Amino acid sequence: MAILKILQYPDKRLHKVARKVEQVKEATRELVCDMAETMYAAPGVGLAATQVDVHEQIIVLDISEAHNQLRVFINPEVIASSGEEEGEEGCLSVPGIYENVRRAEKVTVRALNEKGDSFTLEADGFLAVCIQHEIDHLRGKVFVEHLSQLKQIRIRAKLKKRLRETL
Ligand code: NI
Numbered sequence: 001m002a003i004l005k006i007l008q009y010p011d012k013r014l015h016k017v018a019r020k021v022e023q024v025k026e027a028t029r030e031l032v033c034d035m036a037e038t039m040y041a042a043p044g045v046g047l048a049a050t051q052v053d054v055h056e057q058i059i060v061l062d063i064s065e066a067h068n069q070l071r072v073f074i075n076p077e078v079i080a081s082s083g084e085e086e087g088e089e090g091c092l093s094v095p096g097i098y099e100n101v102r103r104a105e106k107v108t109v110r111a112l113n114e115k116g117d118s119f120t121l122e123a124d125g126f127l128a129v130c131i132q133h134e135i136d137h138l139r140g141k142v143f144v145e146h147l148s149q150l151k152q153i154r155i156r157a158k159l160k161k162r163l164r165e166t167l
Helices: 026-041 125-138 149-166
Strands: 046-048 058-061 071-082 085-089 099-103 106-112 118-124
Touching (some): 026 058, 058 125, 099 125, 106 125
Antiparallel strands (some): 106 118
8 A cells, every 4th residue: 555646736637537447456445445545545535546646537435534435436327316515525636726617416426346246325414515526536537627717817916925835
C-alpha cells in the first residue's frame, strides 16, 4: 500500500478524461487499495483515480463515520437520476474551498466492484452527491467548474496566493 500524490487544482491533468477499465486485474485492486489509503489519510470521503494522475474510471468512497464502509466503483455509469438539490461540496484537489453545487437528488449508478462484478446502486442524499462529484472527476471536471466564471477566477487567485505563501 502507498499514499499517492493528489493533484491540486488548477492542475491541467485534472481535466483529462479517464478511460474505461477493460479488465479488473490485480493491478486494479492494488490501485484501489492505494487510493483508499490515500483518501483515508487525507482525510476525505471520496477519491477518483484522475486525482492521483491515473486516468482510468475508478472511484473510492467512504462516507461512514467509522471509515469502515469502503465503496469501489469501476466504470461507473449513472443510469437514472431524479430531483434536484443544492449542497456544499469540497474536494481534496481544491483544499479549503467549499461551495454550493446543484446536482440530482437521487441517482442510480451501475458499476463494477473490485472483483469485477457488476452491481447497481440507488443513492440519495450525501452519497448521491459524492457519486456525482467523483464521476465528474473521471470526465475531467472539478466541482468548482459548476460555479460562475467570476467565482472560479476568485478561487484560482486564492489558491495561487496560498501556494505562494507556503513556498
Ligand atoms: Ni473531488
